Amino acid sequence: MVRLSVDVMGADAGVEELLKGVCLFHERYPECKFLIFGLESELSKALTKFSLPSHLFEAIYTPSYVNSQAEVLATLKSGMDTSMSRALHSVVSGQSKGVVSAGNTGVYLALSKSILKTLEGILRPAIVSQIPTCRGESVMLDLGGSLESSSKGLVQYALMGKIFCQKVLGVEFPSVGLLNVGTELQKGKESLKEAYEVLKHQQGIDFYGYIEGDDISKGTVDVIVTDGFTGNIALKTGEGTMRMMSFMLGRAFRSSFYARCAGWIAKPFLQDFKSYFDPRIYNGALWLGVRGIAVKSHGGTDAIGFSHALETAYDMVRMNIVHEIQNTLLERSF
Amino acid sequence: MVRLSVDVMGADAGVEELLKGVCLFHERYPECKFLIFGLESELSKALTKFSLPSHLFEAIYTPSYVNSQAEVLATLKSGMDTSMSRALHSVVSGQSKGVVSAGNTGVYLALSKSILKTLEGILRPAIVSQIPTCRGESVMLDLGGSLESSSKGLVQYALMGKIFCQKVLGVEFPSVGLLNVGTELQKGKESLKEAYEVLKHQQGIDFYGYIEGDDISKGTVDVIVTDGFTGNIALKTGEGTMRMMSFMLGRAFRSSFYARCAGWIAKPFLQDFKSYFDPRIYNGALWLGVRGIAVKSHGGTDAIGFSHALETAYDMVRMNIVHEIQNTLLERSF
Known part of the structure; x- marks a missing residue:
C-alpha cells in the first residue's frame, strides 16, 4: 500500500x-x-461530494495555503503553516511516499528544496517532464x-x-542532446561547450551532441538537456503552438x-489527432534532485490532468527514482 | 526601378x-x-533555364562562395571573394538597394556587419521575422x-x-512584450528586469510587460523581444511543433x-489550415540594425519561399526601414 500526499x-x-482527479486515479490504482x-473551509465542503471510501484517505486541515500569486521569498520567510508545506513535511516524516500539488510553482519548488532537501552532490534540482x-x-x-x-x-x-x-519511458539506452542554436561545435554559450566536452567522454551516456x-x-x-530559462520557454512555446494549431483546425472546420x-x-x-497532444496526458512535472517525490500539476488542469500528475508521482515512487539518482551521482562523484 | 542583389x-x-524564386517574385513585382x-560553373548552367528577360538582370560570377558548413571566423579571416560578400558590397556601392541570400546564416550576419556596418548607436544587430x-x-x-x-x-x-x-504589419501602435519565464515582476534574469524598467517609462512604446x-x-x-539564444530556440521549437502537428494530422487521415x-x-x-502555417510565407528574416537591407532566406526553402524572402527585402526597401530606425535611435540617443 502506497500513500500519497495531495495539496488541493x-x-x-x-x-x-x-x-x-483523485477519484479517477483511484479507479486505476485502487491500492493507493x-x-x-x-483549508477546512474549502476542503470539508468539497469532501461532502467526494466518493472515495473513507478508509482510503485522511483529510488534514491547515490554517493557510499558498496563493497562486504569492512571492517565493516572502512566503518562505513568513514560515506559514500551509497545505503545501504540510504535504511536503508528510513525506519527510514518512507518512507518505510523495506529494502532488497544482499550486504556485515557484513556492512549491522552493519549499521542496528547503523541506525535502537537495540530494547529496546535486547543484540544483531540475524540473523534468x-x-x-x-x-x-x-x-x-x-x-x-x-x-x-x-x-x-x-x-x-x-x-x-x-x-x-x-x-518512465522504458528506454534502455536513452540518447541525450544539449539544446543549442546550432549543431556546429563552435556554436553556443560557454557552459554548453564545456558540458559538451564532458558528456562526449562520459561513460554510460549515449550523447548525441547539440540539437x-x-x-x-x-x-x-x-x-533534451537545457537550462531552466530556455527549457521553460521552449516547453511553453511548444504548448502554445499546439493550442494555436488545434484552435485554427477547429476554425477551418x-x-x-x-x-x-x-x-x-x-x-x-x-479527435484521435487532438488526443495525441492532449496536455492533460503530459501533466505532472517532477522535481528531480530532491530527497523525495514532489510532482507539480499544471495549475489550470482539470480532474483528468490531475489524475495523470498523481500517476507520475506513483510511477516515481514505485520506480524508486530518488534512490537511483542518488546512487548514480555518488558513483560518478559529481 | 529598384534593383536587388541575389546570392544564389x-x-x-x-x-x-x-x-x-526570382521569376515568381518578378511576376508579382515586374518593376524590379x-x-x-x-559561381560561373553553377550559375551559367542554371541561367540557361532562366526565363527572366535579359535586360532585367545581370549575372556576376564570383571565384568562390560561402559553404553552408563554413566557420564564421575562418571565412572572415580568409577574405574570400564570395558571391555573398560581393552581393553585400553591391549595396554599399549603391548598385542595388538590398541583398537576399539563403546561405550560411552565421557568415552572412558577420559579413553584413563588417561590410554594411552597424547603424550608429546600435549595440548589436538583431534578426527579426x-x-x-x-x-x-x-x-x-x-x-x-x-x-x-x-x-x-x-x-x-x-x-x-x-x-x-x-x-510590415501596418500596426499603428504595436504592443511590445519581453519574453520571460513568468509574468510576475520578480521573475527572470537581471537584464530582463532592467529592460522592463526602461521600457515601462519609454514614451512612444506600448509596453505590455512580460510574456x-x-x-x-x-x-x-x-x-516579442528576447535575446538571440532564447529567440532562436523559441522560433525553431514553434516551427518544429507545427511540422509535428501537420505530420500527425496527415497520419491520422x-x-x-x-x-x-x-x-x-x-x-x-x-489545406486551408496547413496553408496558414506554411513556413514559406514567413520566409525572410531581416538583419535589423545594419546600414542596408540584408534578408536571410531559410536555406532549405524552395522557389515559393525564396520569392517571399525577396518580397521582404523589397518591402523593406520601399519602406525605407534603415532610415527610420536610424532616425528613431538618434532621437532617443540610445
Missing part, C-alpha cells in the same frame, strides 16, 4: 475538481491511499527550476534525465456549412 | 530553384531588376543575431521591432480506408 489548494480549477491537505514528439515521447529538463545553469549542472541534468527516461529547437518535436533524442459537414465526417480522426 | 549559392535547394551573384499567431501575425527578435543581450540591447530591439512591425512562451502563438503582443475517405472530403479545409 491554489489550483485554478478548485478543490472539488482536484478531488475528482491519500493524505489530503487543504515528458513531451510529445513525432516518434512518441521524450523527456526535457530543466523546465524552470533555475534560470541559468553551469556546465556541471547541465551534466547532472543529463544524468538525472537519463534515469528518468529509463524509468536545435525543431529537434525537440522531431524526437531526435530521448532526453467551422468556416462554412460544408466545412461543418466535413468536420463531422472527419471527427473521429480529428 | 549555399542553399539546399540549389541555384536553379532559387532562380525560379536583379544582380545575381554565383514575422511569425503566425492565433490573431494573425506578430514579429519576434532577436532570432539568433547574438547569444546574449544586455538590457540596453533589449530596449533597442524593442524600438527596432516596433518600427519593423509598423512597416511567456505560450503568449507567442496566442498573439498577446505584436512585438492515413490510418484506415475510412480515414482516407474522410481526409479526401475534408481536404480543402485541411
Whole structure:
C-alpha cells in the first residue's frame, strides 16, 4: 500500500475538481491511499461530494495555503503553516511516499528544496517532464527550476534525465542532446561547450551532441538537456503552438456549412489527432534532485490532468527514482 | 526601378530553384531588376533555364562562395571573394538597394556587419521575422543575431521591432512584450528586469510587460523581444511543433480506408489550415540594425519561399526601414 500526499489548494480549477482527479486515479490504482491537505473551509465542503471510501484517505486541515500569486521569498520567510508545506513535511516524516500539488510553482519548488532537501552532490534540482514528439515521447529538463545553469549542472541534468527516461519511458539506452542554436561545435554559450566536452567522454551516456529547437518535436533524442530559462520557454512555446494549431483546425472546420459537414465526417480522426497532444496526458512535472517525490500539476488542469500528475508521482515512487539518482551521482562523484 | 542583389549559392535547394524564386517574385513585382551573384560553373548552367528577360538582370560570377558548413571566423579571416560578400558590397556601392541570400546564416550576419556596418548607436544587430499567431501575425527578435543581450540591447530591439512591425504589419501602435519565464515582476534574469524598467517609462512604446512562451502563438503582443539564444530556440521549437502537428494530422487521415475517405472530403479545409502555417510565407528574416537591407532566406526553402524572402527585402526597401530606425535611435540617443 502506497500513500500519497495531495495539496488541493491554489489550483485554478478548485478543490472539488482536484478531488475528482483523485477519484479517477483511484479507479486505476485502487491500492493507493491519500493524505489530503487543504483549508477546512474549502476542503470539508468539497469532501461532502467526494466518493472515495473513507478508509482510503485522511483529510488534514491547515490554517493557510499558498496563493497562486504569492512571492517565493516572502512566503518562505513568513514560515506559514500551509497545505503545501504540510504535504511536503508528510513525506519527510514518512507518512507518505510523495506529494502532488497544482499550486504556485515557484513556492512549491522552493519549499521542496528547503523541506525535502537537495540530494547529496546535486547543484540544483531540475524540473523534468515528458513531451510529445513525432516518434512518441521524450523527456526535457530543466523546465524552470533555475534560470541559468553551469556546465556541471547541465551534466547532472543529463544524468538525472537519463534515469528518468529509463524509468518512465522504458528506454534502455536513452540518447541525450544539449539544446543549442546550432549543431556546429563552435556554436553556443560557454557552459554548453564545456558540458559538451564532458558528456562526449562520459561513460554510460549515449550523447548525441547539440540539437536545435525543431529537434525537440522531431524526437531526435530521448532526453533534451537545457537550462531552466530556455527549457521553460521552449516547453511553453511548444504548448502554445499546439493550442494555436488545434484552435485554427477547429476554425477551418467551422468556416462554412460544408466545412461543418466535413468536420463531422472527419471527427473521429480529428479527435484521435487532438488526443495525441492532449496536455492533460503530459501533466505532472517532477522535481528531480530532491530527497523525495514532489510532482507539480499544471495549475489550470482539470480532474483528468490531475489524475495523470498523481500517476507520475506513483510511477516515481514505485520506480524508486530518488534512490537511483542518488546512487548514480555518488558513483560518478559529481 | 529598384534593383536587388541575389546570392544564389549555399542553399539546399540549389541555384536553379532559387532562380525560379526570382521569376515568381518578378511576376508579382515586374518593376524590379536583379544582380545575381554565383559561381560561373553553377550559375551559367542554371541561367540557361532562366526565363527572366535579359535586360532585367545581370549575372556576376564570383571565384568562390560561402559553404553552408563554413566557420564564421575562418571565412572572415580568409577574405574570400564570395558571391555573398560581393552581393553585400553591391549595396554599399549603391548598385542595388538590398541583398537576399539563403546561405550560411552565421557568415552572412558577420559579413553584413563588417561590410554594411552597424547603424550608429546600435549595440548589436538583431534578426527579426514575422511569425503566425492565433490573431494573425506578430514579429519576434532577436532570432539568433547574438547569444546574449544586455538590457540596453533589449530596449533597442524593442524600438527596432516596433518600427519593423509598423512597416510590415501596418500596426499603428504595436504592443511590445519581453519574453520571460513568468509574468510576475520578480521573475527572470537581471537584464530582463532592467529592460522592463526602461521600457515601462519609454514614451512612444506600448509596453505590455512580460510574456511567456505560450503568449507567442496566442498573439498577446505584436512585438516579442528576447535575446538571440532564447529567440532562436523559441522560433525553431514553434516551427518544429507545427511540422509535428501537420505530420500527425496527415497520419491520422492515413490510418484506415475510412480515414482516407474522410481526409479526401475534408481536404480543402485541411489545406486551408496547413496553408496558414506554411513556413514559406514567413520566409525572410531581416538583419535589423545594419546600414542596408540584408534578408536571410531559410536555406532549405524552395522557389515559393525564396520569392517571399525577396518580397521582404523589397518591402523593406520601399519602406525605407534603415532610415527610420536610424532616425528613431538618434532621437532617443540610445
